[in-house]
Amino acid sequence: MTEKRQDPRPPAHAAGRWALIGLAVVGAAAVFGYVGGWLAPERLTPKRIINALQANGGDYPGFRRNHAKGICVTGRFESNGELAKYSTAAVFAPGSTPVVGRLAIPGGNPYAGDSSAPIRSFALRFDMADGEQWRTGMNAMTVFPVSDPKAFYELTVATHPDPSTGKPDPAKAGAFFKSHPESAAFLDWIKTAKPSASYVPETYRSINAFYLRDAQGERHAVRWMLVPDKGPEGDGGAAAGDTDYLAADLMKRLGQGPARWHLQMVFANPGDPVDDATKIWPDDRRTVDAGTLVIDAAEAQADGPCRDVNYDPTILPRGIEVSGDPLLAARSSAYADSYLRRTSEEAHVPGTARPKEAHP
Amino acid sequence: MSRADTFHWFARLLHWLMAAMILSMLFIGAGMVTSVESKYLWLVSIHKPLGIAVFVLALIRLGFRLTHPAPPLPADMPLWQKLAAHASHWLLYALMIGLPLIGWAMLSAGNYPVTLGGGLRLPPIVPADALLFAWLREAHRYLAWLFFLTFLAHMGAALMHGLIRRDGVLQSMTGGRRPERSDIA
Numbered sequence: 389m390t391e392k393r394q395d396p397r398p399p400a401h402a403a404g405r406w407a408l409i410g411l412a413v414v415g416a417a418a419v420f421g422y423v424g425g426w427l428a429p430e431r432l433t434p435k436r437i438i439n440a441l442q443a444n445g446g447d448y449p450g451f452r453r454n455h456a457k458g459i460c461v462t463g464r465f466e467s468n469g470e471l472a473k474y475s476t477a478a479v480f481a482p483g484s485t486p487v488v489g490r491l492a493i494p495g496g497n498p499y500a501g502d503s504s505a506p507i508r509s510f511a512l513r514f515d516m517a518d519g520e521q522w523r524t525g526m527n528a529m530t531v532f533p534v535s536d537p538k539a540f541y542e543l544t545v546a547t548h549p550d551p552s553t554g555k556p557d558p559a560k561a562g563a564f565f566k567s568h569p570e571s572a573a574f575l576d577w578i579k580t581a582k583p584s585a586s587y588v589p590e591t592y593r594s595i596n597a598f599y600l601r602d603a604q605g606e607r608h609a610v611r612w613m614l615v616p617d618k619g620p621e622g623d624g625g626a627a628a629g630d631t632d633y634l635a636a637d638l639m640k641r642l643g644q645g646p647a648r649w650h651l652q653m654v655f656a657n658p659g660d661p662v663d664d665a666t667k668i669w670p671d672d673r674r675t676v677d678a679g680t681l682v683i684d685a686a687e688a689q690a691d692g693p694c695r696d697v698n699y700d701p702t703i704l705p706r707g708i709e710v711s712g713d714p715l716l717a718a719r720s721s722a723y724a725d726s727y728l729r730r731t732s733e734e735a736h737v738p739g740t741a742r743p744k745e746a747h748p
Numbered sequence: 749m750s751r752a753d754t755f756h757w758f759a760r761l762l763h764w765l766m767a768a769m770i771l772s773m774l775f776i777g778a779g780m781v782t783s784v785e786s787k788y789l790w791l792v793s794i795h796k797p798l799g800i801a802v803f804v805l806a807l808i809r810l811g812f813r814l815t816h817p818a819p820p821l822p823a824d825m826p827l828w829q830k831l832a833a834h835a836s837h838w839l840l841y842a843l844m845i846g847l848p849l850i851g852w853a854m855l856s857a858g859n860y861p862v863t864l865g866g867g868l869r870l871p872p873i874v875p876a877d878a879l880l881f882a883w884l885r886e887a888h889r890y891l892a893w894l895f896f897l898t899f900l901a902h903m904g905a906a907l908m909h910g911l912i913r914r915d916g917v918l919q920s921m922t923g924g925r926r927p928e929r930s931d932i933a
Contacts, residue, residue, distance in 0.1 A: 392753060392819070392820070392821070392822040392823070392915050392916040392917065392920075393822045393823060393824045393915055394822060394824055394825075394913045394914070394915045395913065395914035395915065399911065399912055399914065402912070405911040405912055406912070408907070408911065409904055409907040409908060409911060409912075412903060412904070412907060413900050413903065413904045416899075416900060416903065417900060419775075420774070420775065420778060420896055423775050423778050423779045423782075424778035424779070424781075424782055425778075425782035431782065432784055433782045433783070433784065434781070434782070434783075434784055435782070437784060519861060519869065519871075520861060520869070521860075521861050537784040537785070695878075696859070696876070696878035696881075697859070698858065698860075702789055703860065703861065706867050710789060712786065714785065714786050716786075716789070717783075717784065717785060717786045717787070717788040717789045718784040718785075718788075720788065720789060720792075721780075721781075721783060721784045721788045722784060724781075727858070728882065728885055731858075731878045731879065731881055731882035731885075732882035732883075732885070732886060734878065734879055734882065735878075735879040735880075735882035735883055737882055737883065737886055
């Protein structure tokens with residue numbers, strides 16, 4: 389063994405050797421900076437999408453950056469076993485799975501009037517006995533306005549409220565839709581859409597498609613929807629000027645008994661667009677009733693069990709898989725950013741805004 | 749073949765294997781949290797099992813390192829460089845073990861299932877707590893940056909040993925031949 393020591397001869401081309409070392413270090417840092425987005429400011433990131441949503445909804449630290457106003461619900465899904473031959477997911481075997489859900493309205497303002505948008509949303513987390521989870525975020529609409537995250541971002545920017553009117557500038561929104569013909573089906577739908585007086589009689593849809601994987605390994609492209617069952621009646625809608633009627637209506641109905649929806653799985657025909665949420669599937673597609681969602685309790689979100697849940701629609705049990713719809717990855721990535729923002733605001737992480745007041 | 753001036757072959761194997769894995773992890777992590785494209789889900793699905801693999805290998809490596817001392821640093825190295833070398837190596841060990849653990853704990857605190865693919869799922873290691881999630885998620889980010897900076901220093905120092913000092917330190921990990929020393933017998 390020879391003892392290690394520095395070679396006393398000066399290295400040949402010493403400047404070149406130092407330059408090589410510098411190049412390796414700076415080069416590695418630059419590639420990392422590019423991959424991490426710091427050297428690629430034009431890239432569409434989850435942060436930019438959430439910034440755009442926040443710019444439209446307003447600054448409400450501690451709240452979700454979209455669908456900020458909502459109410460927690462709990463109950464169970466009673467599977468009838470009909471779907472078990474199409475998916476190995478335990479939730480579809482005959483039996484009952486507890487759920488933690490959230491009914492909400494779109495937009496980033498947790499104090500918005502319930503009529504501010506003609507859309508209601510229903511998010512659910514199914515907690516399977518073995519620890520697996522299925523999370524889904526559904527909307528009471530038939531189709532999505534855009535098919536990819538870039539267009540979603542542009543739509544969000546184009547519908548930024550004009551400071552003078554507090555409403556989106558129709559010229560900007562019009563220009564967006566003119567250059568996005570894929571929005572046609574959505575525009576058709578929204579023409580006749582009205583804010584419903586209750587969360588309960590609405591049909592909620594996954595909008596994005598997924599795959600079910602059966603025991604033979606075959607996959608089946610599906611979209612799902614919650615179709616309301618006849619349940620407790622409301623009292624005919626909100627009083628004039630009431631902007632918070634949805635929560636009150638829900639409480640009143642649940643006071644009389646649970647609200648029920650059928651979970652219906654709609655199967656694509658060969659050739660139906662699977663990866664495009666702007667395309668409606670025809671009404672005659674095979675539909676399997678998987679069972680009944682029973683909601684028996686609701687709680688304000690401030691301390692409710694849905695508050696700390698990120699309803700990321702890509703959290704799926706074995707037996708359900710994402711499709712190639714590019715919106716799914718974007719939803720997952722953007723929801724994660726929103727979730728981190730609101731939880732770090734609640735945790736008072738330095739550099740974050742403080743939640744202003746108690747949640748409604 | 750483990751000469752006293754060279755790391756044991758098993759230590760070298762672990763070093764280079766884990767170097768590739770950890771660099772991939774750092775780049776995947778930085779890339780995925782700034783992506784909204786379809787590759788996001790793919791990157792996340794690699795990040796989790798790869799992180800757990802790094803964690804397991806790091807424990808094996810720590811055990812091996814504690815039982816198989818590293819070759820001594822050159823006697824003529826300045827004290828501050830020796831101290832920096834030792835400190836950065838133990839920092840790298842701490843990060844190799846700590847960063848995957850924090851990632852695992854962070855998913856647990858967020859009440860996310862810790863899925864590794866192929867139906868494999870790890871149990872939560874901390875209770876579901878959104879505030880704890882926020883702190884762990886931020887720690888995961890900043891410690892990953894520290895890991896990358898420590899890697900840059902480590903690589904720069906290794907190249908300095910190999911190209912400028914030519915003292916055999918780089919070769920103790922590459923396993924290559926010692927530089928010609930015929931003139932200083």
